Amino acid sequence: MGKKKKPVGASTIASNRKAFHNYSVEERIVAGLVLTGSEVKSLRQKEASLAEAFVRISDKGEAFLYGLYINPYKQAGYAQHDPTRVRKLLLNKAEIEKLQAKVQQKGLTLIPLKLFFKKAWVKVDLGLCKGKQLHDKRADTAKRDQDRQTQRMVKNQF
Numbered sequence: 001m002g003k004k005k006k007p008v009g010a011s012t013i014a015s016n017r018k019a020f021h022n023y024s025v026e027e028r029i030v031a032g033l034v035l036t037g038s039e040v041k042s043l044r045q046k047e048a049s050l051a052e053a054f055v056r057i058s059d060k061g062e063a064f065l066y067g068l069y070i071n072p073y074k075q076a077g078y079a080q081h082d083p084t085r086v087r088k089l090l091l092n093k094a095e096i097e098k099l100q101a102k103v104q105q106k107g108l109t110l111i112p113l114k115l116f117f118k119k120a121w122v123k124v125d126l127g128l129c130k131g132k133q134l135h136d137k138r139a140d141t142a143k144r145d146q147d148r149q150t151q152r153m154v155k156n157q158f
Contacts, residue, residue, distance in 0.1 A: 023129035032090030047071035
C-alpha cells in the first residue's frame with residue numbers, strides 16, 4: 001500500500017479551523033488573490049492568519065477579502081505592506097454573480113477556509129457557509145466524540 005500523494009505544487013499556508021466549527025459549508029470555490037511581493041514572501045514563510053477574515057462583494061461586482069492578516073516581511077525594508085489591507089479576489093464575472101445571488105437570497109456568508117500555494121500562485125479556498133446554532137455545534141461535537149470512541153474500540157479489537 002502506497003502513501004497518499006500530495007498534489008504537485010499545492011501546499012497549505014493557513015487554514016481557518018474556527019470556520020468549520022461555527023459554519024456549515026454548503027459549497028466551495030477557489031479564487032486567486034492580488035498580492036504584493038513582500039506579502040508573497042511572507043506567505044512562503046507561512047506567516048498568515050485567516051481567523052477574522054471574510055469576503056464581501058462590492059456594488060461594482062468585485063470580490064474583496066477583508067481581515068486576512070499577513071505578517072510584514074522582515075527583509076522588505078522600505079517596501080512594507082499593510083498587514084490587514086483589503087485584498088482583491090480574482091474570480092470571473094459569472095462566478096461573482098452566482099455567489100452574490102446566493103448570499104443575498106439564502107442568507108449565506110462567504111468565508112475563506114484555506115490559503116494555499118498552487119504552483120507559484122497563492123489561492124484561497126472560499127466556502128459558501130451557513131451559520132450553525134448552538135445545538136448544531138453540540139450535535140457535531142457529540143458525533144465526533146462517538147466516532148472517535150468507535151475507532152478506538154475497533155483498533156483495540158484487532
